[in-house]
Amino acid sequence: MGGSLTRDRIIVEADQLFYEQGFEHASFAQIAKALGISRGNFYYHFKTKDEILDAVISHRLVRTRSMLDGWELEGETPIDRVRSFINILIVNGAKIRRYGCPVGTLCAELTKLNHPARDHAKELFTLFRVWLRRQFEQLGLGDEADELAMHLLGFSQGVATLSSTFNDDKFVQNEVNRINEWLTSVTTRAEVQPEIL
Amino acid sequence: MGGSLTRDRIIVEADQLFYEQGFEHASFAQIAKALGISRGNFYYHFKTKDEILDAVISHRLVRTRSMLDGWELEGETPIDRVRSFINILIVNGAKIRRYGCPVGTLCAELTKLNHPARDHAKELFTLFRVWLRRQFEQLGLGDEADELAMHLLGFSQGVATLSSTFNDDKFVQNEVNRINEWLTSVTTRAEVQPEIL
Numbered sequence: 001m002g003g004s005l006t007r008d009r010i011i012v013e014a015d016q017l018f019y020e021q022g023f024e025h026a027s028f029a030q031i032a033k034a035l036g037i038s039r040g041n042f043y044y045h046f047k048t049k050d051e052i053l054d055a056v057i058s059h060r061l062v063r064t065r066s067m068l069d070g071w072e073l074e075g076e077t078p079i080d081r082v083r084s085f086i087n088i089l090i091v092n093g094a095k096i097r098r099y100g101c102p103v104g105t106l107c108a109e110l111t112k113l114n115h116p117a118r119d120h121a122k123e124l125f126t127l128f129r130v131w132l133r134r135q136f137e138q139l140g141l142g143d144e145a146d147e148l149a150m151h152l153l154g155f156s157q158g159v160a161t162l163s164s165t166f167n168d169d170k171f172v173q174n175e176v177n178r179i180n181e182w183l184t185s186v187t188t189r190a191e192v193q194p195e196i197l
Numbered sequence: 198m199g200g201s202l203t204r205d206r207i208i209v210e211a212d213q214l215f216y217e218q219g220f221e222h223a224s225f226a227q228i229a230k231a232l233g234i235s236r237g238n239f240y241y242h243f244k245t246k247d248e249i250l251d252a253v254i255s256h257r258l259v260r261t262r263s264m265l266d267g268w269e270l271e272g273e274t275p276i277d278r279v280r281s282f283i284n285i286l287i288v289n290g291a292k293i294r295r296y297g298c299p300v301g302t303l304c305a306e307l308t309k310l311n312h313p314a315r316d317h318a319k320e321l322f323t324l325f326r327v328w329l330r331r332q333f334e335q336l337g338l339g340d341e342a343d344e345l346a347m348h349l350l351g352f353s354q355g356v357a358t359l360s361s362t363f364n365d366d367k368f369v370q371n372e373v374n375r376i377n378e379w380l381t382s383v384t385t386r387a388e389v390q391p392e393i394l
Contacts, residue, residue, distance in 0.1 A: 022309045024221040100305050107362040108297050108305065112219045122362055150359065150368050151375065158355030162347065165304040165319055171347050178348065 007045045009035055015056045019102045023053060023109055050117065057120045064124055068131045078135040079187050085132060085152065086179055089159055089172055097167050101160035128153060139190045148186065155179050204242045206232055212253045216299045220250060220306055247314065254317045257299070261321055265328045275332040276384050282329060282349065283376055286356055286369055294364050298357035325350060336387045345383065352376050
């Protein structure tokens with residue numbers, strides 16, 4: 001059979017189809033057809049769509065961790081690093097306008113389906129949440145770090161949903177400007193605090 | 198056959214199932230079973246799931262207009278009326294935590310499916326957008342009224358997505374407090390402006 005190379009190709013293809021069409025809509029047949037592999041080869045690697053879903057989520061977790069590690073290394077200050085997060089909305093703007101946020105839309109779908117993998121998918125959000133929280137902690141905003149992290153996650157989800165519905169990149173830019181101003185005001189407050197205390 | 202009463206019952210049931218499970222997942226069979234009607238009776242009213250979807254969206258548009266008219270009548274000032282919009286996140290909190298926002302999740306799903314009804318569903322967002330814009334115009338914020346309306350819509354979508362993933366009503370309350378403070382600051386600015394000019 002195809003070995004783990006075929007397994008990896010199935011995961012990458014399924015990841016893309018689940019994102020572009022939704023988990024429920026994407027089918028075994030589509031994935032197999034896109035890869036040109038036989039039914040037998042496919043079933044050798046995955047018996048059910050739920051098994052593929054778990055592998056796709058694990059794959060996304062690895063990629064997300066690696067992206068966050070990259071931002072950690074590139075950004076000189078915690079503010080730079082938080083801006084890397086905000087900038088996904090611009091960098092991945094075209095895909096988000098077409099298909100929404102890959103994390104938010106998957107979690108929303110699995111929540112509705114009450115799917116056993118929903119907690120696994122939620123870990124994707126949790127990775128971002130914990131990473132953002134750490135940036136705010138490093139800015140001396142420990143007490144409200146988690147709330148600020150959740151506020152940023154909520155911001156990103158709202159922009160993603162509306163930009164995919166209205167297909168409007170002016171709106172995305174307005175919201176990114178707004179949240180960058182917010183970030184400046186929050187972090188300016190953080191810098192001022194030590195002087196007061 | 199059942200006449201328009203049966204048609205209405207199908208629409209109400211389909212509306213609920215599309216919301217709770219997603220459009221793609223919900224089936225003719227489920228709707229018919231929930232209502233205890235025969236296949237023949239069902240097909241007399243609707244031949245395809247897409248026909249039901251169009252009827253469901255039209256039904257939601259009527260209900261949304263009527264809700265907005267209610268807020269218009271109840272709220273003494275435009276600020277009160279905007280707060281009615283913000284409060285949906287609290288009033289419908291339990292449902293949103295379980296199934297997300299009915300408008301946002303439907304639009305997200307139809308966008309991914311590239312479904313012909315996506316523009317019809319988008320009208321639901323547009324109703325809120327135009328209504329919110331009018332409130333900001335009445336506050337003397339005409340120039341930025343549309344941007345403020347979109348900001349509020351984005352806020353509501355972000356909170357809905359995260360609250361359904363994390364099932365966290367503390368987060369919802371924090372975000373509602375935050376946006377209410379924002380609304381106060383925006384409208385205070387609006388009241389001050391005429392004195393300056």
